Amino acid sequence: MADELRPWGVEALGICWGEPRGWDEGGSRIVPHEDGTRLVLTHDEREAPYALRPDGREDTGLLVSLSDEDALATCAWARVTPDSQVVGLGIDLADPRDFAGARGERFNRLLFTQAEQGLVPALAPGDEALGYAYAFSAKEAAFKACAAPLRRWYEAHDEELVFDLRGFELADLRHEAGTARDGAAQAALDALGIRAIELFRTEVQGCACTVAWARA
Numbered sequence: 001m002a003d004e005l006r007p008w009g010v011e012a013l014g015i016c017w018g019e020p021r022g023w024d025e026g027g028s029r030i031v032p033h034e035d036g037t038r039l040v041l042t043h044d045e046r047e048a049p050y051a052l053r054p055d056g057r058e059d060t061g062l063l064v065s066l067s068d069e070d071a072l073a074t075c076a077w078a079r080v081t082p083d084s085q086v087v088g089l090g091i092d093l094a095d096p097r098d099f100a101g102a103r104g105e106r107f108n109r110l111l112f113t114q115a116e117q118g119l120v121p122a123l124a125p126g127d128e129a130l131g132y133a134y135a136f137s138a139k140e141a142a143f144k145a146c147a148a149p150l151r152r153w154y155e156a157h158d159e160e161l162v163f164d165l166r167g168f169e170l171a172d173l174r175h176e177a178g179t180a181r182d183g184a185a186q187a188a189l190d191a192l193g194i195r196a197i198e199l200f201r202t203e204v205q206g207c208a209c210t211v212a213w214a215r216a
């Protein structure tokens with residue numbers, strides 16, 4: 001994945017996971033980093049995490065995202081150049097058990113379009129619940145990947161930009177696009193200058209895990 005993203009200005013990236021760790025009273029959270037250093041995070045008004053530099057200001061060259069599922073916590077990070085085309089990163093974990101059985105089936109029919117339902121078998125051949133878990137984690141990861149561009153938007157605009165994760169639709173196996181269902185997500189992507197949201201899938205301890213990156 002790292003080599004694929006290098007031409008777009010991603011110098012390094014990684015996913016780490018472990019025990020969930022809470023936020024301290026000062027609003028910071030420390031995530032162990034693979035290279036032995038630590039990521040110091042805080043979050044913005046919309047609860048989206050971002051990385052801090054040693055001087056306490058936002059490290060705009062480090063994109064981060066978090067997801068928790070029961071006893072498992074994941075963090076995705078990417079070190080990007082100032083002119084990187086990758087402007088946002090999102091990660092999400094989903095437990096396939098939440099997408100199985102009669103309750104899961106009802107939820108899946110309500111949340112996913114016919115086109116998305118048609119893509120599910122290819123997401124996890126022979127395991128429908130895992131396929132839906134991947135489809136759901138793609139929506140959440142895509143939503144989270146908009147957080148950094150949205151923070152930049154609010155630094156420069158007074159106008160509100162409202163969209164939610166139901167507005168993201170799996171366009172094909174690799175892309176999440178703003179859906180035409182209500183248009184709000186697509187309008188927000190256009191305003192934020194996000195041309196595409198691309199996806200990487202992996203299984204982490206039985207959970208579907210999607211990493212999404214937003215490309216300008």
Ligand SMILES: CC(C)(COP(=O)(O)OP(=O)(O)OC[C@H]1O[C@@H](n2cnc3c(N)ncnc32)[C@H](O)[C@@H]1OP(=O)(O)O)[C@@H](O)C(=O)NCCC(=O)NCCS
Pocket residue numbers: 043046047048049065066067068069091092093140143144145147161162163164165
């Ligand atoms: C953000 C959201 C996708 C999180 O998903 P979830 O399945 O509940 O939880 P996860 O464990 O996967 O992720 C939680 C982490 O997401 C991050 N997060 C929360 N809000 C976020 C946001 N707006 N953008 C990016 N990341 C966010 C946080 O780091 C959080 O972890 P923390 O509580 O330890 O800080 C979910 O809460 C949601 O859909 N919110 C809707 C908000 C919305 O529609 N707002 C519209 C305004 S534009």
